[in-house]
Amino acid sequence: MSRIFLISFNTCDYPHEVYPLGLAVVAAALERAGHDIHIYDYLVAGHNDNDLIAAVEKYQPEFICASIRNLDDDVDSSRQTDNREKFTRFGHLLQKARSLVSAPVIIGGAAFSLMPEVLLDLTDADYGIVGEGEKAICRLIVELQNNEKPDRIIYTFESLIPGPEIKGGYYHDSLVRYYYERSGFINIQTKRGCSFRCAYCTYPGLEGCSFRYRDTKEVIDEISRLKKDLGCNRFFFTDSIFNDPAGHYREVAEGIIAEKLDIQWTAYFTPYCMEKADILLCKMAGLYAVELGTDAACSTTLAGLNKMFDWEDVVRANDIVTHADLACAHFVVFGGPDETYQTVEEGIQNCRQLQKCVVIGNTGIRIYYGTSIYGRAQSEGIVDKDTSLLESVYYFSPEVQKDRVDEMITRGWQRQSHLVFPAEKGKMISQAMKKMYNFKGLLWDKIPLSA
Ligand code: SF4
Known part of the structure; x- marks a missing residue:
C-alpha cells in the first residue's frame, strides 16, 4: 500500500466547472488496489500554489500523480494562446513538490495524451501515461515499488480496457458538492x-x-x-x-x-x-x-x-x-x-x-x-x-x-x-x-x- 497524492490541474471553468472524472476514475482504481489516496483540485483551491505545496508536504506521499485535462482554457480563434507558460508553471510546482517529499511524479490526462513528449519535457515529470490511466497507473506503481525500470512514457492504446471492465469514478463528498453547486x-x-x-x-x-x-x-x-x-x-x-x-x-x-x-x-x-x-x-x-x-x-x-x-x-x-x-x-x-x-x-x-x-x-x-x-x-x-x-x-x-x-x-x-x-x-x-x-x-x- 502506498500514499498517493493526486492533483487535478484543470484551470478551465467554461462553459461550466466539470468534475475531474478522468482523475476520479484513476483514484478509484488506486483505492481498489489498496492504496491510500488524496485528491487535490487546483481549480477548487483557487489556483493557489502555496496551498498545493503545503498540502503535499502535509500528506507526505510516496507518489505524486497529476492530471492535465485541457490544453487551452479558451476557444477563441482570434487569439493564439501559447500554453507553454502555463505548463512550465505546473512543472515548477511538481518539481518543488517532488523535492520536498522525494516522490516520483507521474502525469497523465487528455491534454497530456495529445502531446506527451512535449509536456513531459516541459513539466520534467518522471513518468507519463498516455490514454486511459487506471490500469496503467496501478501497474506502474507496482513496478516502481519493485525497483523495476519502466519506460518513461507508457502508451495504453494497444490494451484498451474492455467496456464492461470500465469502472466509475471516485466521487468525493466535498468535491461533488463544489462542482454540483456551481455547474x-x-x-x-x-x-x-x-x-x-x-x-x-x-x-x-x-x-x-x-x-x-x-x-x-x-x-x-x-x-x-x-x-x-x-x-x-x-x-x-x-x-x-x-x-x-x-x-x-x-x-x-x-x-x-x-x-x-x-x-x-x-x-x-x-x-x-x-x-x-x-x-x-x-x-x-x-x-x-x-x-x-x-x-x-x-x-x-x-x-x-x-x-x-x-x-x-x-x-x-x-x-x-x-x-x-x-x-x-x-x-x-x-x-x-x-x-x-x-x-x-x-x-x-x-x-x-x-x-x-x-x-x-x-x-x-x-x-x-x-x-x-x-x-x-x-x-x-x-x-x-x-x-x-x-x-x-x-x-x-x-x-x-x-x-x-x-x-x-x-x-x-x-x-x-x-x-x-x-x-x-x-x-x-x-x-x-x-x-x-x-x-x-x-x-x-x-x-x-x-x-
Ligand atoms: S468523432 Fe465522435 S466524438 Fe468526435 S465529433 Fe465525431 S461524433 Fe463527436
Whole structure:
C-alpha cells in the first residue's frame, strides 16, 4: 500500500466547472488496489500554489500523480494562446513538490495524451501515461515499488480496457458538492470511444475508435448512489456522443426508468440516425436538454468535416428534439474544410431557419496532432511539421478570410437572440447569468428564443 497524492490541474471553468472524472476514475482504481489516496483540485483551491505545496508536504506521499485535462482554457480563434507558460508553471510546482517529499511524479490526462513528449519535457515529470490511466497507473506503481525500470512514457492504446471492465469514478463528498453547486450537474460516463471519424476530433485518438460500453447496471447503481448519498439529481453524460448507432443508450435510459431514479440529465447527441421514439424514451428517463454536435452549417462543410449526416438530417433532428419539448442547442463552426463565402451565406440562412433552438457559432477549428484536419492543414500550408500545437493554432479554409466571415455572421444573425456569435459572446452571457441570477447548468437553455 502506498500514499498517493493526486492533483487535478484543470484551470478551465467554461462553459461550466466539470468534475475531474478522468482523475476520479484513476483514484478509484488506486483505492481498489489498496492504496491510500488524496485528491487535490487546483481549480477548487483557487489556483493557489502555496496551498498545493503545503498540502503535499502535509500528506507526505510516496507518489505524486497529476492530471492535465485541457490544453487551452479558451476557444477563441482570434487569439493564439501559447500554453507553454502555463505548463512550465505546473512543472515548477511538481518539481518543488517532488523535492520536498522525494516522490516520483507521474502525469497523465487528455491534454497530456495529445502531446506527451512535449509536456513531459516541459513539466520534467518522471513518468507519463498516455490514454486511459487506471490500469496503467496501478501497474506502474507496482513496478516502481519493485525497483523495476519502466519506460518513461507508457502508451495504453494497444490494451484498451474492455467496456464492461470500465469502472466509475471516485466521487468525493466535498468535491461533488463544489462542482454540483456551481455547474448544477455531475458528470458520468456510460461508455468510452467513438466510431465516427470527424476531421478535427481527438476523441477516437484518446479513447479508441469504437464504442466500449460500461456495464449498464453499474452505471445505474452509480447514479443511484450519487443521488442517495450525495443528493445529486442532475447529471451530464459526458460520453463522446450519447446516442450511439448501435442503440446501447436505450438500455441506459430503460435502466433509469426501471429503477425509478427520477433524475434529470443531458448529453451530447449526434443528428445521425436520430429517431423520435428514442428521444421520447430518453425524455421519459429524465432527458431535459440536448446538445447537438452539429459542427457545421451546411451539407458541403459537414462533408468537409467528414460528418456522417447532412443538413437535412440536422433539421430533422432539430424537429424531433424540439417537438418533444426539449431544450436544444447546436454548436457550429464556420471556416472549416471546404468553406467558401457561398457556404458561409448558406450556413447563416440554414441556422436562421432552425426553429425553437439555440445555435452557438464560432469560427476556425483548433488543430490537434493525430486528426485528419492536421494532415489537411499541412497539405494546405497552414501548419508545417515544426509548428507547435501547444499554441492554439486554428484551421481556416484557404477560400475565406476570418474577418470577413465574422462580419457576415454578425450581420446575418443580428437581432436573433437565439443565434449566438461569436462564442465569446456566449461566454459573456453565461457569466452574466451566473453572476446576476445565480443560474446554473447549461445556461444556453436560458437564452430567450427569437420569435
Ligand atoms: S465529433 Fe463527436 S461524433 Fe465525431 S468523432 Fe468526435 S466524438 Fe465522435
